[in-house]
Amino acid sequence: MQVDVISNVNEARSDDFIQKTVIVIDVLRATSTIVTALAHGCSAIVPAETVNQAIQLQQEGDLLGGERFCKKIAGFHYGNSPAEYSTPAIAGKRIILTTTNGTRAIQKSQRAGRLLSGSLLNAEACAKAAFSQKRDVVIVCAGTQDEFCLEDGLCAGLLIVYLMEYGGDKVEANDLGMAMRHAYEAVRDRIEDTLLSCSSGRRLSKIGHRDDILHCSQLNRYDLVPVWRDQSMMRF
Numbered sequence: 001m002q003v004d005v006i007s008n009v010n011e012a013r014s015d016d017f018i019q020k021t022v023i024v025i026d027v028l029r030a031t032s033t034i035v036t037a038l039a040h041g042c043s044a045i046v047p048a049e050t051v052n053q054a055i056q057l058q059q060e061g062d063l064l065g066g067e068r069f070c071k072k073i074a075g076f077h078y079g080n081s082p083a084e085y086s087t088p089a090i091a092g093k094r095i096i097l098t099t100t101n102g103t104r105a106i107q108k109s110q111r112a113g114r115l116l117s118g119s120l121l122n123a124e125a126c127a128k129a130a131f132s133q134k135r136d137v138v139i140v141c142a143g144t145q146d147e148f149c150l151e152d153g154l155c156a157g158l159l160i161v162y163l164m165e166y167g168g169d170k171v172e173a174n175d176l177g178m179a180m181r182h183a184y185e186a187v188r189d190r191i192e193d194t195l196l197s198c199s200s201g202r203r204l205s206k207i208g209h210r211d212d213i214l215h216c217s218q219l220n221r222y223d224l225v226p227v228w229r230d231q232s233m234m235r236f
Ligand SMILES: O=C(O)[C@H](CS(=O)(=O)O)OP(=O)(O)O
Pocket: 026, 028, 029, 030, 031, 067, 069, 070, 071, 080, 099, 100, 101, 102, 103, 142, 143, 144, 145, 200, 203, 204
């Protein structure tokens, strides 16, 4: 099984995803938010690229969520903070979500044979689901503003640790994947501090979202995997 890590959404070439399992990662914060929302009973997350597209996709009973410049979009029910989705109010609801990087990466990965989304919160479940597909894997780190983000790379490294545990030497990673695996192993005992000190973490802390970083730093808090079905992310 070949596992390729892609450093940011701009590097993603959707033609390369056909017949592969693609895992989209945006630890801070979109995929952590998606996992948290599904864990709290929302029925599906529909990713939208633009604010207008989100509004157009909204049907009766749907909730609107997302951010621009890390802030909740005016008129939307929720922002992009996992804490906002940790509520029974979202149970059974569809959420139309638009974020700067994460939802764009999901949109761009739709041609995958199987599309999953991962975060530190569900890394083990996600790696297990990907391994069970028995296809080559592409891990798309969403990054920020078309640049690599350490927190996504560390999560990719953790997924590779699990995949190698399951598949032994049948699992081979590209050079970025190997680098991220070693990076993850180097900081595995101080994930929270590493996320607080990386550039996205510093940016989010400065504007009052430190608690989001602490939430997103938790390993394997949720045993669920968002999977792409009917134009949305649902529980596997
Ligand atoms: O809301 C977030 O945390 C980020 C905003 S930023 O553009 O990275 O500053 O969006 P996301 O799509 O979750 O990376």
